[in-house]
Amino acid sequence: xxxxxxxxxxxxxxxxxxxxxxxxxxxxxxxxxxxxxxxxxxxxxxxxxxxxxxxxxxxxxxxxxxxxxxxxxxxxxxxxxxxxxxxxxxxxxxxxxxxxxxxxxxxxxxxxxxxxxxxxxxxxxxxxxxxxxxxxxxxxxxxxxxxxxxxxxxxxxxxxxxxxxxxxxxxxxxxxxxxxxxxxxxxxxxxxxxxxxxxxxxxxxxxxxxxxxxxxxxxxxxxxxxxxxxxxxxxxxxxxxxxxxxxxxxxxxxxxxxxxxxxxxxxxxxxxxxxxxxxxxxxxxxxxxxxxxxxxxxxxxxxxxxxxxxxxxxxxxxxxxxxxxxxxxxxxxxxxxxxxxxxxxxxxxxxxxxxxxxxxxxxxxxxxxxxxxxxxxxxx
Numbered sequence: 001x002x003x004x005x006x007x008x009x010x011x012x013x014x015x016x017x018x019x020x021x022x023x024x025x026x027x028x029x030x031x032x033x034x035x036x037x038x039x040x041x042x043x044x045x046x047x048x049x050x051x052x053x054x055x056x057x058x059x060x061x062x063x064x065x066x067x068x069x070x071x072x073x074x075x076x077x078x079x080x081x082x083x084x085x086x087x088x089x090x091x092x093x094x095x096x097x098x099x100x101x102x103x104x105x106x107x108x109x110x111x112x113x114x115x116x117x118x119x120x121x122x123x124x125x126x127x128x129x130x131x132x133x134x135x136x137x138x139x140x141x142x143x144x145x146x147x148x149x150x151x152x153x154x155x156x157x158x159x160x161x162x163x164x165x166x167x168x169x170x171x172x173x174x175x176x177x178x179x180x181x182x183x184x185x186x187x188x189x190x191x192x193x194x195x196x197x198x199x200x201x202x203x204x205x206x207x208x209x210x211x212x213x214x215x216x217x218x219x220x221x222x223x224x225x226x227x228x229x230x231x232x233x234x235x236x237x238x239x240x241x242x243x244x245x246x247x248x249x250x251x252x253x254x255x256x257x258x259x260x261x262x263x264x265x266x267x268x269x270x271x272x273x274x275x276x277x278x279x280x281x282x283x284x285x286x287x288x289x290x291x292x293x294x295x296x297x298x299x300x301x302x303x304x305x306x307x308x309x310x311x312x313x314x315x316x317x318x319x320x321x322x323x324x325x326x327x328x329x330x331x332x333x334x335x336x337x338x339x340x341x342x343x344x345x346x347x348x349x350x351x352x353x354x355x356x357x358x359x360x361x362x363x364x365x366x367x368x369x370x371x372x373x374x375x376x377x378x379x380x
Contacts, residue, residue, distance in 0.1 A: 106179030
């Protein structure tokens with residue numbers, strides 16, 4: 001079955017390449033880890049400084065000038081401080097299959113072109129923060145005068161909405177600035193029907209329950225700051241308060257039902273899915289954050305009791321200001337999509353609670369349905 005699935009994926013990707021024509025991806029936005037003065041990240045995706053209007057992806061005949069205010073520049077030594085982890089993140093607006101990028105490096109005149117990015121790692125994701133490596137790249141130094149940039153072809157096309165440049169070096173600038181002039185991507189939009197989304201209708205059961213803090217609370221959106229109808233790691237918080245009835249809590253020591261010897265939570269997704277990510281808000285009760293789950297082993301299955309190990313995970317303690325709904329939770333991207341209907345958390349530790357409680361506030365999964373047998377679909 002696995003060999004047939006892999007073969008089907010190859011066929012579908014090949015057909016997609018034949019049917020889709022790669023083109024300039026427009027409407028891209030960019031944010032940076034730091035910015036010096038007015039040299040903001042938006043400058044590298046707004047075509048400012050280019051010699052001719054751009055409406056198609058090309059490496060021929062389009063040059064970038066040397067006016068620094070049309071470029072992005074990080075902070076530097078004595079100019080806001082050296083950026084310890086310089087980066088630029090691009091939002092393509094929707095998921096594309098990305099083939100190439102066209103980069104005009106930092107092109108300010110004189111010796112300032114040494115501020116241009118030299119080494120970087122390209123990271124990508126379809127949802128959430130970019131974590132999947134697309135390899136390291138080395139960019140050529142700009143001319144410091146109008147020049148046509150360079151075309152960078154990726155080893156193979158990849159699906160992404162978010163792309164991050166994790167920058168590792170410049171071209172020798174003494175003040176440790178990092179800069180770029182313009183970046184464009186070439187790709188094909190992905191059919192939205194093939195994209196992962198929030199898996200709804202999930203049910204949850206737990207090995208033990210204290211009072212009304214039942215496992216159903218962690219899949220019913222209770223306690224979240226806004227209604228949730230899509231999988232997102234941006235802007236959705238869990239309320240930090242005494243409203244512990246919006247969370248799950250195991251039994252505990254010292255008269256609270258007894259320590260659960262094998263604490264666990266089991267999820268039924270309702271159908272068979274390719275599961276891409278999970279979003280976890282840890283136990284968020286006022287003054288009781290140490291009850292949150294710390295370490296667990298994740299298990300999955302297509303049917304019956306989860307028995308396929310998907311590795312160990314560590315959840316951070318919920319971080320919040322008293323009385324403020326500011327906890328965004330954590331996003332976990334699986335190395336490869338899980339094929340599962342049933343997922344289990346076999347919990348092995350908490351964050352130091354004296355009564356040995358274990359708790360969670362909310363858990364969500366993103367994925368897409370596994371198609372009926374014989375249907376061809378790309379899962380990446």
